[in-house]
Amino acid sequence: MANRNKNIEVEIKETTNQSDSLTELEVLVKNKVIGTVRQPLDEQVAVRYKTEKEMTAKTIDEGIQMIIAEYNLHDQ
Numbered sequence: 034m035a036n037r038n039k040n041i042e043v044e045i046k047e048t049t050n051q052s053d054s055l056t057e058l059e060v061l062v063k064n065k066v067i068g069t070v071r072q073p074l075d076e077q078v079a080v081r082y083k084t085e086k087e088m089t090a091k092t093i094d095e096g097i098q099m100i101i102a103e104y105n106l107h108d109q
Contacts, residue, residue: 041062041063042062042063043060043061043062043101044060044061044062044064045058045059045060045061045097046058046059046061047059048069050071053074054073054074055071055072055073055074056070056071056072056093057069057070057071057072058070058071058093058097060097060100060101062104066083067082067083067100067101067103067104067108068080068081068082068083068100068103068104069081070090070093070096070097070100072093072096077089077090077091078090078091078092078093078095078096079096080096080099080100082100082103
């Protein structure tokens with residue numbers, strides 16, 4: 034029997050480190066931080082998972098998708 038798809042509410046919040054030269058976002062599920070996405074001006078996007086593992090992405094959207102995929106794979 035197949036599992037049903039579950040709707041999960043994902044929230045994206047700006048952090049207090051946000052500035053003109055830095056974009057930093059937290060990705061939350063059920064009010065728990067599952068990762069952060071950080072991009073200094075004109076540089077690669079750094080993706081940090083809640084396990085402290087770090088990766089790079091081309092865009093902020095790709096970084097957010099990577100965090101959600103990791104959450105779906107390991108934490109549900």
